[in-house]
Amino acid sequence: MQGTDAIITKAELVIGSDRQLAEFDIPAEKQLVLPKLEVLKKLLAEQHDQNVVLLASGDPLLYGIGSWTLRQFGSDCVTIVPGISSIQYMFHQVGLAMNDTYLTSSHGRLPDFDFLLAHKTVGMVTDDEIGPYQIAQEVLKRHQHRTIYIGEQLSYPEEKISQLAPEQVENQKYNMNVVIITNA
The missing domain is CATH 3.30.950.10 (Tetrapyrrole methylase, C-terminal domain)
Structure with missing residues (x-):
């Protein structure tokens, strides 16, 4: 599996909080501040053929955005790249x-x-x-x-x-x- 930096570099769109986006060198046109879940669901569905990265911190698979994303789109469409819990x-x-x-x-x-x-x-x-x-x-x-x-x-x-x-x-x-x- 590729490292986080390589995955983000290859992404067509990177979604996250202001704090998360500031941690990486991402061109402004590829950044999107995390919207409300209903907007995010629609956006991700529209971008299904693009390489989109959704940044998450903490424990996103513990009732978090990672679990939500898997429920919405399935494990065939979502790749989780773990960091430290x-x-x-x-x-x-x-x-x-x-x-x-x-x-x-x-x-x-x-x-x-x-x-x-x-x-x-x-x-x-x-x-x-x-x-x-x-x-x-x-x-x-x-x-x-x-x-x-x-x-x-x-x-x-x-x-x-x-x-x-x-x-x-x-x-x-x-x-x-x-x-x-x-x-x-």
Whole structure:
């Protein structure tokens, strides 16, 4: 499989967030900022005979844009080029083993917290609706003693990792984050 740079160079169109597009040397006429999903679906269907790259970060096959793309167009039309998983990266940064960890996401979905918190360790990609604060509140409701790790802007210069007790997690915006909940 070719490397990411070679794939992007050969692409006729590269779609991604402003931040993702800025990471590569892509001519402006080949760039498109990621639109809403319904617009993206139509655009990709119209471009079916072109070499289009859809940039994704984090864990796009964990309830993310990668899963969505496969559902819409099928594995015969989509090639996934993996990078490092944001959850894997986070576990490495905090020095925790991933053995027996339950992995999930709250992107656009309401997790079953009774099920999640029955696990010793959970790795989770979150969104603006169900983020670190909401997760901490669910832990507190169940009177569990857990450690919560919050990783923001992982692998970027602005990376920030916090290790907190649930009662210490503030109700604020957390940028592009991964949460680890553990009693290990």
